[in-house]
Amino acid sequence: xxxxxxxxxxxxxxxxxxxxxxxxxxxxxxxxxxxxxxxxxxxxxxxxxxxxxxxxxxxxxxxxxxxxxxxxxxxxxxxxxxxxxxxxxxxxxxxxxxxxxxxxxxxxxxxxxxxxxxxxxxxxxxxxxxxxxxxxxxxxxxxxxxxxxxxxxxxxxxxxxxxxxxxxxxxxxxxxxxxxxxxxxxxxxxxxxxxxxxxxxxxxxxxxxxxxxxxxxxxxxxxxxxxxxxxxxxx
Amino acid sequence: xxxxxxxxxxxxxxxxxxxxxxxxxxxxxxxxxxxxxxxxxxxxxxxxxxxxxxxxxxxxxxxxxxxxxxxxxxxxxxxxxxxxxxxxxxxxxxxxxxxxxxxxxxxxxxxxxxxxxxxxxxxxxxxxxxxxxxxxxxxxxxxxxxxxxxxxxxxxxxxxxxxxxxxxxxxxxxxxxxxxxxxxxxxxxxxxxxxxxxxxxxxxxxxxxxxxxxxxxxxxxxxxxxxxxxxxxxx
DNA sequence: TCCTCTCTGTGCTGTAACGTACAGACAATG
DNA sequence: CATTGTCTGTACGTTACAGCACAGAGAGGA
Numbered sequence: 070x071x072x073x074x075x076x077x078x079x080x081x082x083x084x085x086x087x088x089x090x091x092x093x094x095x096x097x098x099x100x101x102x103x104x105x106x107x108x109x110x111x112x113x114x115x116x117x118x119x120x121x122x123x124x125x126x127x128x129x130x131x132x133x134x135x136x137x138x139x140x141x142x143x144x145x146x147x148x149x150x151x152x153x154x155x156x157x158x159x160x161x162x163x164x165x166x167x168x169x170x171x172x173x174x175x176x177x178x179x180x181x182x183x184x185x186x187x188x189x190x191x192x193x194x195x196x197x198x199x200x201x202x203x204x205x206x207x208x209x210x211x212x213x214x215x216x217x218x219x220x221x222x223x224x225x226x227x228x229x230x231x232x233x234x235x236x237x238x239x240x241x242x243x244x245x246x247x248x249x250x251x252x253x254x255x256x257x258x259x260x261x262x263x264x265x266x267x268x269x270x271x272x273x274x275x276x277x278x279x280x281x282x283x284x285x286x287x288x289x290x291x292x293x294x295x296x297x298x299x300x301x302x303x304x
Numbered sequence: 305x306x307x308x309x310x311x312x313x314x315x316x317x318x319x320x321x322x323x324x325x326x327x328x329x330x331x332x333x334x335x336x337x338x339x340x341x342x343x344x345x346x347x348x349x350x351x352x353x354x355x356x357x358x359x360x361x362x363x364x365x366x367x368x369x370x371x372x373x374x375x376x377x378x379x380x381x382x383x384x385x386x387x388x389x390x391x392x393x394x395x396x397x398x399x400x401x402x403x404x405x406x407x408x409x410x411x412x413x414x415x416x417x418x419x420x421x422x423x424x425x426x427x428x429x430x431x432x433x434x435x436x437x438x439x440x441x442x443x444x445x446x447x448x449x450x451x452x453x454x455x456x457x458x459x460x461x462x463x464x465x466x467x468x469x470x471x472x473x474x475x476x477x478x479x480x481x482x483x484x485x486x487x488x489x490x491x492x493x494x495x496x497x498x499x500x501x502x503x504x505x506x507x508x509x510x511x512x513x514x515x516x517x518x519x520x521x522x523x524x525x526x527x528x529x530x531x532x533x534x535x536x537x538x539x
Numbered sequence: 540t541c542c543t544c545t546c547t548g549t550g551c552t553g554t555a556a557c558g559t560a561c562a563g564a565c566a567a568t569g
Numbered sequence: 570c571a572t573t574g575t576c577t578g579t580a581c582g583t584t585a586c587a588g589c590a591c592a593g594a595g596a597g598g599a
Contacts, residue, residue, distance in 0.1 A: 136446070162435065163442060208366065215485070
C-alpha cells in the first residue's frame with residue numbers, strides 16, 4: 070500500500086562505494102519487488118540471495134521456542150540482508166521477513182561472495198555495517214529491558230517511517246506487538262494514546278504519521294543514539 | 305580468590321590457529337594478571353590492548369543513561385576482548401570489566417592489527433567469533449525479555465562456572481543483579497532457592513557450585529543452545 | 540445481502556518484578 | 570575492641586504487563 074514512491078531511493082551501502090565498484094555491484098544486482106510477509110531467510114539457514122532494500126524494508130527477528138518472534142532490527146535502504154557473508158559465513162543469525170512492501174536489489178549469495186573477494190572497499194563498508202548491527206543489537210536489548218512500551222512503540226514507528234519513505238504504511242497492532250515483544254492489547258492502549266494526541270492515526274493496519282516531532286519526543290533516546298551512531302560510522 | 309589454578313588453560317581462539325601462526329601470535333602476547341573490577345575498555349573508546357583470557361574472565365556490559373549497566377556477555381578463554389579490530393574498527397561497542405580474577409594474554413591494539421594483516425587464518429577465526437557474538441547478543445536479548453529470573457540466574461552461573469575453571473568464584477548478589485538487569489533482592493530470593501536446594505552455596509560473595517547437573521536443569525535452554533552454536537562454528 | 544475475517548477497543552484478574560527500606564551478620568580496619 | 574562497610578535476608582506496597590475473554594466495527598468475499 071505504498072501511496073507515494075519517492076523519485077529516487079538508493080541503497081546507502083552501495084552508495085558508499087566509489088563509482089567503479091558501485092557500478093560493478095549494481096550490474097550484478099537484479100531489481101525485485103519485496104512482497105509483504107515473505108520470509109527471506111530462516112535463522113541458521115544459508116542465504117540464497119542477499120538483499121539491498123530500496124523502498125521496501127525487512128525485519129530481523131529472534132526466534133525462540135514457545136514465544137512469538139522478537140524483533141531485533143529493521144533493514145531499509147540504509148542496510149542490507151546477508152551481511153554475515155562478509156564474515157565468510159553463509160548463514161543467517163536471525164529470521165528475516167518483509168515488513169514493508171516495496172523494491173529492493175538482490176544478488177545471489179555466490180555472486181556476492183565473489184564481489185567481496187574483488188572489492189576491498191565493499192568489504193570495508195560491510196564491516197562497518199556489521200559493527201553498527203552489533204551496537205544496534207546491544208542497545209535494542211537494553212531498550213526492551215528498561216524502557217516502557219510507549220517510548221519503544223514510538224521508536225519503532227520512527228524507524229519504520231524512515232525506512233518506508235512515506236508518512237503512511239501498513240502495520241497492525243498485532244505486528245507491532247510482536248516487534249516489541251508485548252501483547253497486542255498493550256499496543257492498542259499505547260497506540261490509542263498516540264492517536265488521541267494526534268501524533269499518529271491508524272485504521273485497520275494503515276498507520277499515518279501526523280506529527281513526527283512529537284513522536285520523536287515520545288520515543289526513548291535509543292532512536293537518536295542509534296541514528297547518530299550510524300551516521301558517525303558512515304560519515 | 306582462585307583456589308585451584310588448572311594445570312594448563314589455553315585460549316581457544318589462539319588454539320584454533322595452525323602451529324606457525326599460533327606461535328607468532330603467542331610471541332607477540334604478554335601474560336597479564338586480570339584484577340577483579342578493572343575496567344578494560346569503555347564503550348565507543350579505542351582499545352589500548354586486546355585480551356585473550358586464560359583463567360580470568362571479562363564481562364561486557366551495555367551502558368545506558370539512568371540505568372545500571374546490563375550484562376551482554378562473558379569473555380573467558382573461549383573468546384577475546386577487542387575482536388571488533390578484525391572489522392577494522394578500533395572501538396569497543398560495549399564496556400568491558402574484569403569479572404573474574406585470573407590470567408590472560410594481551411597484545412597492543414596496533415600489534416594486533418598488524419598480525420591480522422599477516423594471518424588470514426586469524427582473521428577467519430575472529431570472523432567466526434564475531435558471528436558467535438552476534439547470535440549471543442540476540443539470544444541474550446530475547447532471554448532477558450522472555451525468561452524468568454531463576455533460570456537466567458542459573459544460566460549466568462553456568463557460564464561463569466565454565467570460564468572460571470573452578471567450582472568456586474567470587475560474585476555478589478549485587479553483581480549478579482546488574483548482570484541480569486534486576487534488583488539485588490530478587491537475586492537474593494532466587495539464589496536462596498538454589499541454596500536451599502543444595503545446588504549452590506554462597507557466603508559473602510563466595511559462590512560454590514555444588515550440583516552442576518541440577519543447575520543445568522534449572523537454567524533456560526539458552527545455555528545449551530549458545531554452547532552448541534559455539535561448538536558448531538569452531539568444530 | 541449476509542457472512543466471515545481481520546482489526547481494534549476494553550475490561551478483568553493475576554503476577555513477576557520494582558522500589559524502597561531496614562536489620563542482622565560478618566569482615567576488615569584502625 | 571569498637572567502628573565501619575559490605576553482604577545478605579526479608580517485608581510491603583506499587584506497577585507494568587501478561588493472559589484471557591469478549592464485543593463491536595469495517596472490509597471483502599460469496
